[in-house]
Amino acid sequence: MHEFYPLLIVGSIISVFAIIFILAYAFMKDKKEAIGFDRDMKDSEIIRRLLKYAKPYTGRFILVLILMIFSIAHEIISPIILGELTDTVGQEGGFELSYLFITIAIYAGILIISLICSYIQALILQRTGQRIVSNIREDLFAHIESLSHDQLNKIPVGTLVTRVTNDTNAISITFTNIMVNLIKNAFIVLGVLAAMLMLNYMLTLMIICFVPFILIFTIIFRKFARRAHRKVKDGTTDINIFLSENLSGMKIIQIFNREERKKTEFDEKNQKLSRAKFGQIFVFGIFRPMVYMLYISSVLCLFYLGARGYIKGTTFLGQAIDVGTIVSFYLFISKFFNPIQNLAEQFNRLQATFASSEKIYKIFDIIPEVVDEPDAIELETVKGEIEFKNVWFSYIEGEWVLKDVSFKVNAGDTVAFVGATGSGKTTILSLICRNYDIQKGEILIDGINIKKIKISSLRRHFGQMLQDVFLFAGTIRSNITLGLDDVSDEEVMEACRYVNADKFISRLESGLDEVVRERGNNFSAGQRQLVSFARTIIHKPAVMILDEATANIDTETEVLIQDSLEKMMNIGTMLMVAHRLSTIQHADNIIVLSHGEIVEEGNHQELLRQRGSYYKLYTLQIAKQGGKLPSAET
Numbered sequence: 001m002h003e004f005y006p007l008l009i010v011g012s013i014i015s016v017f018a019i020i021f022i023l024a025y026a027f028m029k030d031k032k033e034a035i036g037f038d039r040d041m042k043d044s045e046i047i048r049r050l051l052k053y054a055k056p057y058t059g060r061f062i063l064v065l066i067l068m069i070f071s072i073a074h075e076i077i078s079p080i081i082l083g084e085l086t087d088t089v090g091q092e093g094g095f096e097l098s099y100l101f102i103t104i105a106i107y108a109g110i111l112i113i114s115l116i117c118s119y120i121q122a123l124i125l126q127r128t129g130q131r132i133v134s135n136i137r138e139d140l141f142a143h144i145e146s147l148s149h150d151q152l153n154k155i156p157v158g159t160l161v162t163r164v165t166n167d168t169n170a171i172s173i174t175f176t177n178i179m180v181n182l183i184k185n186a187f188i189v190l191g192v193l194a195a196m197l198m199l200n201y202m203l204t205l206m207i208i209c210f211v212p213f214i215l216i217f218t219i220i221f222r223k224f225a226r227r228a229h230r231k232v233k234d235g236t237t238d239i240n241i242f243l244s245e246n247l248s249g250m251k252i253i254q255i256f257n258r259e260e261r262k263k264t265e266f267d268e269k270n271q272k273l274s275r276a277k278f279g280q281i282f283v284f285g286i287f288r289p290m291v292y293m294l295y296i297s298s299v300l301c302l303f304y305l306g307a308r309g310y311i312k313g314t315t316f317l318g319q320a321i322d323v324g325t326i327v328s329f330y331l332f333i334s335k336f337f338n339p340i341q342n343l344a345e346q347f348n349r350l351q352a353t354f355a356s357s358e359k360i361y362k363i364f365d366i367i368p369e370v371v372d373e374p375d376a377i378e379l380e381t382v383k384g385e386i387e388f389k390n391v392w393f394s395y396i397e398g399e400w401v402l403k404d405v406s407f408k409v410n411a412g413d414t415v416a417f418v419g420a421t422g423s424g425k426t427t428i429l430s431l432i433c434r435n436y437d438i439q440k441g442e443i444l445i446d447g448i449n450i451k452k453i454k455i456s457s458l459r460r461h462f463g464q465m466l467q468d469v470f471l472f473a474g475t476i477r478s479n480i481t482l483g484l485d486d487v488s489d490e491e492v493m494e495a496c497r498y499v500n501a502d503k504f505i506s507r508l509e510s511g512l513d514e515v516v517r518e519r520g521n522n523f524s525a526g527q528r529q530l531v532s533f534a535r536t537i538i539h540k541p542a543v544m545i546l547d548e549a550t551a552n553i554d555t556e557t558e559v560l561i562q563d564s565l566e567k568m569m570n571i572g573t574m575l576m577v578a579h580r581l582s583t584i585q586h587a588d589n590i591i592v593l594s595h596g597e598i599v600e601e602g603n604h605q606e607l608l609r610q611r612g613s614y615y616k617l618y619t620l621q622i623a624k625q626g627g628k629l630p631s632a633e634t
Contacts, residue, residue: 014213014297017290021220046357053132054175060128061180067117067124068184074114076191079331080199081107121180129176137168140360148370149435150395155363158241163363166236167356174353178346185339185346192336199332200325206301207333210294214340221287222347228280229355235273237359242269248519295337302329370437376454382461382542383446384411384573386432391441393431401427403596404441409573409589411446416576416584418617419593425577428593429545432575433462463541467548469528471520476505477512479520480535487538499533500563537571546576581618590614 054061081103144152144160196204246253246262253262303326386409393402402424409415417425430436431443434455443450450458471479480495481487492512496502504527508514520528536544562583578584585604592600592607592614600612607614 014210014294017293018213018216021217021290024220041358041361043354046354046361049361050171050174050357053135057128057132060124064121064124064180065183067121068180068187071114071117071121072184072188072191074110075188075335076195077110078107079328079335080195082327082331125176125180129172129174132175133168133172136171136360137164140164140168140363143364143366143368146368146371147366148368148437149430151366151369156241156244158244159237160363161244162237162240163360166240167233167360170353170356171360173349178350178353181346182343182350185343188339189336189343192332192339196329196332196336199328203302203325203329207298207329207336210298213294214291217287217290218343218347221283222351224283225280225287225347225351226354228276228283229351231276232273232280232352233355233359235269235276238269239266239273242266291337291340295333298333298337299330302326302333370434370455372454373451376452377448377457379445379448379453379457379461384413384543385409385444385446386543386573386575387442387444387447388428389442389444391431391438391443393427393436393438395436401596402431402438405596405598406441407591407598407601409575412573413588414574414576414586415589415591416578416587417591417593418578418581418584418614422595423593424596425593426547429464429547429575429577432543432545433459433464461542462545463536463539463543464545465529465532465536465547469520469525469532471516471523471528471531473518474516475510475513476508476516476531479516479531480512480538482535482539484538492534492538495534495537496530498537498567499530501527501530501534504530541572543573543575544571546574546578548577548579581614581621592617 141164144164147155193204193208196207242265246266253259388405388407391402391405392400394400405424405428417428419425427436431438432445432450434450437451445453445458477489477492480492489512493502493505496505505511505514516522520531523531566586576584576587584590587603589601589603590607591598592612594613600607600610600614602610608618
């Protein structure tokens with residue numbers, strides 16, 4: 001019995017480590033809320049949803065599995081070949097040189113086939129994986145496009161960027177590397193076990209004794225690794241959000257001399273991510289040495305038993321151990337534990353994929369608030385008649401922004417909305433296009449409830465010109481056409497001439513091909529506004545919406561914009577919001593709002609004669625400009 005003491009000592013040491021890890025695992029389960037471990041989605045659910053994207057490529061994955069069987073043949077057969085060769089060399093009668101050449105040729109042939117299969121397998125996986133990830137990105141972007149303005153306002157832009165880029169990249173590794181390698185390594189482990197059992201089942205049983213410890217370490221590692229990866233993902237998202245916001249607002253930071261403060265905030269987030277990364281490395285840095293310890297322990301046990309058998313001619317549990325068996329088993333042990341270590345590494349990456357997938361599917365699981373009704377119709381033409389019937393709306397439940405608002409806009413009319421900040425002017429314009437849905441009442445376009453019209457069809461007939469004009473990086477042409485394919489340069493320039501944008505475009509070196517930098521920051525506010533006018537005209541809307549187009553515009557540009565507005569009023573129905581009341585004097589109807597309610601309605605002259613809220617606003621602006629106040633007879 002004493003001859004097995006060394007084996008018992010090795011087993012005792014490994015058991016001590018196992019107990020320590022089990023206690024750590026138990027502590028983490030009890031304290032999971034305290035340490036920030038949250039598990040909102042099961043691995044099985046994530047895998048099920050990911051496999052939906054892989055299903056169209058089932059044939060390719062089957063081919064990869066077939067190639068995989070040939071590619072792992074070298075891993076299983078080569079130890080047997082080398083063991084047989086060692087026994088032959090050790091025989092007293094020697095061996096024939098031709099046998100060595102044949103053995104080497106067989107070994108080389110198996111190796112070449114394995115390498116070719118691995119190469120073809122890698123090509124198929126990379127192409128298939130990239131297509132799957134492209135599909136996920138496209139679906140995710142399309143889903144983000146379907147969200148309402150209110151939902152988009154609640155999600156930081158940096159978060160969405162991280163989901164579409166970083167997190168989908170993590171998923172690409174799953175289909176190009178992780179899942180197939182997990183299967184491959186599992187096949188290798190099973191194949192090596194089968195080969196070892198046929199070679200010497202008693203030594204195989206000795207090695208299998210280490211498997212329970214591997215399973216225990218893997219299960220425990222899985223819990224810690226998932227938490228570590230989630231912290232890394234959260235830290236990465238926080239930094240992306242911070243950078244997205246603060247790089248866009250860098251001018252404000254510099255104006256108010258807050259560089260040091262922002263640098264401190266960035267350092268805090270950067271250190272948080274660094275600590276999360278170190279935690280991730282620490283978890284993996286403990287697990288892999290533990291698996292390596294099991295590997296070394298099994299090799300030591302093999303050498304110990306082999307040496308005793310060779311020196312004393314003893315057997316292990318009734319089976320003889322010769323030199324060839326020791327060589328084969330030494331190679332098999334390496335090929336048994338290396339895949340297990342690789343499985344651990346792949347599992348480490350798989351946890352990163354699960355963490356990323358969980359965050360992506362949280363975006364997918366956001367149900368769009370503004371959607372088409374089942375019986376929604378296409379609206380081929382729009383006259384431009386708009387009616388609000390007892391409309392109530394709030395951004396926050398219970399805090400009404402519009403209260404029982406009712407009015408009618410005749411087709412072709414120009415209607416302006418005025419009132420103090422927060423009175424509901426811009427909200428009305430947003431509701432007409434279904435950027436938000438109302439809580440009570442009806443909004444009608446040409447007598448049809450807008451909820452009965454497909455959103456894409458509804459918005460196709462509207463042209464919106466906002467105060468804060470957004471220009472995309474590209475050219476002036478691309479910002480005007482926004483991807484319209486059937487628009488010629490002459491049509492673009494005609495639209496520019498119509499809104500007086502041609503005057504500054506003609507002075508540019510590249511004309512319509514002039515480069516537009518991010519958010520159009522290489523153009524003035526007035527120039528950006530004129531580009532937005534041309535953009536609206538080129539899309540030929542039936543209803544135009546103008547929100548504070550002349551705010552913060554210099555006098556010279558305002559003259560051009562006013563001339564453009566007068567032209568556009570003749571195109572169709574126009575809805576305007578303006579603080580400068582001088583810009584809306586020619587409107588057919590002016591609706592005065594206060595605290596979400598209509599307090600006055602009429603044209604410019606009628607409202608002045610009423611001497612109500614509009615009269616006060618107008619006289620206040622005239623007084624500020626040093627002009628003549630309207631007389632009592634006005």
